[in-house]
Amino acid sequence: MSQNYKIGAGLGGVVLTAGAIAFGAFLSNRHQNRGYDDAANHTKRQPEGYNAQVGRSVTIRKPRAELFAFWSDFANLPQFMENVEAIEAGADGASTWRIKAPAGQAVAVKTEIASKKQDVLIAWRSVEDSEIETSGEVRFEDAPGKRGTRVSLMMAYDPPAGALGRAVAKLFLREPQVQARHDLKRFKMLMETGEIATSARTRDETRAAKQENG
Amino acid sequence: MMRALTWHGTNDVRVDTVSDPEIINPRDAIIKITSTAICGSDLHLYDGVIPGVAPGDVLGHEFMGEVVETGSASDLKKGQRVVVPFTISCGGCFHCKQQQYSACDNSNPAEKQDMSATLYGQPMAALFGYSHLTGGYSGGQAEYARVPFSDVGPIVVPDHLEDDQVLFLSDILPTGWMAAENADIQPDDTVAVWGCGPVGLFAIQSAIVMGASRVIAIDHYPNRLALAKQLGAEIIDFRETDVREALMEMSGGIGVDAVIDAVGMESHGFAIDNMFDVVKQKVGMGADRASALKQAILAVRFGGKVSIPGVYGGMTDKWPLGAMMEKGLQVRGGQTHVQKYTKPLLEKIEDGTLDTTFLISHRLPLEQAAEGYKNFKEQQNEWTKVILKPGMEN
Numbered sequence: 230m231s232q233n234y235k236i237g238a239g240l241g242g243v244v245l246t247a248g249a250i251a252f253g254a255f256l257s258n259r260h261q262n263r264g265y266d267d268a269a270n271h272t273k274r275q276p277e278g279y280n281a282q283v284g285r286s287v288t289i290r291k292p293r294a295e296l297f298a299f300w301s302d303f304a305n306l307p308q309f310m311e312n313v314e315a316i317e318a319g320a321d322g323a324s325t326w327r328i329k330a331p332a333g334q335a336v337a338v339k340t341e342i343a344s345k346k347q348d349v350l351i352a353w354r355s356v357e358d359s360e361i362e363t364s365g366e367v368r369f370e371d372a373p374g375k376r377g378t379r380v381s382l383m384m385a386y387d388p389p390a391g392a393l394g395r396a397v398a399k400l401f402l403r404e405p406q407v408q409a410r411h412d413l414k415r416f417k418m419l420m421e422t423g424e425i426a427t428s429a430r431t432r433d434e435t436r437a438a439k440q441e442n443g
Numbered sequence: 444m445m446r447a448l449t450w451h452g453t454n455d456v457r458v459d460t461v462s463d464p465e466i467i468n469p470r471d472a473i474i475k476i477t478s479t480a481i482c483g484s485d486l487h488l489y490d491g492v493i494p495g496v497a498p499g500d501v502l503g504h505e506f507m508g509e510v511v512e513t514g515s516a517s518d519l520k521k522g523q524r525v526v527v528p529f530t531i532s533c534g535g536c537f538h539c540k541q542q543q544y545s546a547c548d549n550s551n552p553a554e555k556q557d558m559s560a561t562l563y564g565q566p567m568a569a570l571f572g573y574s575h576l577t578g579g580y581s582g583g584q585a586e587y588a589r590v591p592f593s594d595v596g597p598i599v600v601p602d603h604l605e606d607d608q609v610l611f612l613s614d615i616l617p618t619g620w621m622a623a624e625n626a627d628i629q630p631d632d633t634v635a636v637w638g639c640g641p642v643g644l645f646a647i648q649s650a651i652v653m654g655a656s657r658v659i660a661i662d663h664y665p666n667r668l669a670l671a672k673q674l675g676a677e678i679i680d681f682r683e684t685d686v687r688e689a690l691m692e693m694s695g696g697i698g699v700d701a702v703i704d705a706v707g708m709e710s711h712g713f714a715i716d717n718m719f720d721v722v723k724q725k726v727g728m729g730a731d732r733a734s735a736l737k738q739a740i741l742a743v744r745f746g747g748k749v750s751i752p753g754v755y756g757g758m759t760d761k762w763p764l765g766a767m768m769e770k771g772l773q774v775r776g777g778q779t780h781v782q783k784y785t786k787p788l789l790e791k792i793e794d795g796t797l798d799t800t801f802l803i804s805h806r807l808p809l810e811q812a813a814e815g816y817k818n819f820k821e822q823q824n825e826w827t828k829v830i831l832k833p834g835m836e837n
Contacts, residue, residue: 288537290535290536290537290540376537377537407557410553410557411553411554412553414553414556415553417536417548417549418533418549418553421533421535421536421548421549422470422533422534422535422536422549422592423469423470423516424468424469424470424516425468425552425553426468426533426549426550426551426552426553426569426578426591427467427468427552428552428555428569428575428578428579428580428581429467430461430462430464430465430501430581430589431462431463431464431465431467432465432467435467
């Protein structure tokens with residue numbers, strides 16, 4: 230029972246994590262073009278059983294350095310990441326992400342910085358003994374003309390084996406994509422407007438209030 | 444708590460007591476509403492044909508009033524009198540910076556963007572008091588409204604102008620003006636306008652101000668045609684006259700230079716719900732419903748201009764694509780970039796170039812809003828435009 234529960238929570242965490250964070254990320258082969266056209270790998274039609282990989286780009290009308298600086302401080306990320314409760318910094322660039330899981334649970338994922346290049350990219354991955362195996366990368370490129378910066382978020386994970394794994398993968402491929410998109414849109418709103426749009430009429434109806442009140 | 448017109452279902456809107464709006468984001472302001480209008484597009488909600496409307500939603504996207512509360516990043520001041528654009532726009536994104544305000548990237552909450560992104564390829568911006576497709580923001584047919592991005596949208600109006608003179612800066616006046624602008628009117632042009640509702644009438648007035656040599660208005664309600672005539676248009680009643688034949692004769696066999704479809708899906712019920720119902724479209728229901736626009740495309744001359752302020756949401760079939768291509772037409776549409784037009788149009792109201800009051804037929808207290816909807820829908824000839832006044836005595 231306790232073992233199953235743990236697995237369940239872990240898998241739920243994967244699902245939520247994916248989008249939320251956009252974290253995770255990123256298969257080492259991201260830049261190895263798998264086809265002959267110029268499209269990003271995560272937009273390719275994926276054969277059954279291929280590692281789950283989601284990605285999304287947005288264009289944000291702000292300078293690359295400003296966006297990179299904001300993202301570099303992981304403590305900022307929960308502001309726009311729906312399912313991340315908190316990110317605590319540890320030693321040597323390691324951090325612990327607290328991810329919301331179903332039924333009011335939370336899952337902790339320990340990550341380390343895999344790669345970081347000033348104003349260009351930040352990549353992270355779960356540490357070896359982590360419950361969830363995942364990796365992520367956010368990349369910043371100048372957009373054409375005065376359009377600002379193109380921000381691309383990639384994340385990947387290795388689906389656990391077996392039927393359960395496939396079920397989770399199926400879930401993962403639907404929800405995380407949506408979460409990644411929403412999180413990136415909120416990041417864009419925060420950077421371009423200083424706030425995150427809500428159509429709530431009262432403070433009690435906001436996303437944040439609902440999350441706090443369960 | 445406040446009073447507000449809320450949606451409950453088809454042909455069922457009621458004035459209810461609901462929670463007061465609050466400042467949530469730094470750029471918000473709270474407006475105490477003094478005047479708000481019922482728009483033709485509100486009738487789609489009333490008819491129950493718009494998806495994503497929930498019971499209890501506060502309707503209304505044409506409103507103005509007094510600033511009573513401001514967020515820390517608003518540049519409005521308490522006591523200022525403002526008109527609020529129906530489009531919610533951040534002012535800082537790629538589209539807003541090009542004055543394409545109705546395409547704002549940031550006003551529709553992230554979690555509400557998916558449906559319109561699926562339908563149109565990219566998500567829509569937010570609008571007040573409409574479907575959750577466009578954000579699901581509480582509208583202005585109420586005593587108070589929360590206005591996001593209040594440093595970009597609302598325009599402060601001088602005290603010597605009455606509400607009736609400036610209220611329509613919120614939607615229909617800029618919409619009519621942009622419709623005429625999209626028709627790229629040249630001095631010798633003959634312009635034909637389908638639909639003499641508020642937007643059509645303002646498009647006619649704008650086309651004349653822009654120097655069209657001749658404007659021809661098409662409708663079937665005598666009272667609405669009379670308003671068009673009063674503005675200086677020639678009129679055609681499509682129940683009495685073969686419109687294409689008449690337009691060919693009136694343009695000396697050339698065809699009219701520009702056409703404006705101010706009917707849209709509204710009068711024929713070609714509704715946004717069709718976008719979910721491909722089958723329905725394929726059996727031809729969509730075909731009749733874009734009839735004004737099809738007629739316009741055949742009536743316009745080769746190399747002519749087609750402007751579409753009328754609202755469409757889905758798809759249609761039996762489209763005269765051949766005519767559109769072979770005739771080399773320029774076609775423009777879109778929700779109105781209201782913030783782009785409020786200032787120049789306020790100036791034109793102040794100097795008397797534009798009159799906005801001629802089409803107002805009724806003024807009612809907010810408490811009688813449901814009656815206003817019913818009559819605006821059922822008695823279109825007489826009820827041309829309804830203004831609701833929250834402060835007015837019953």
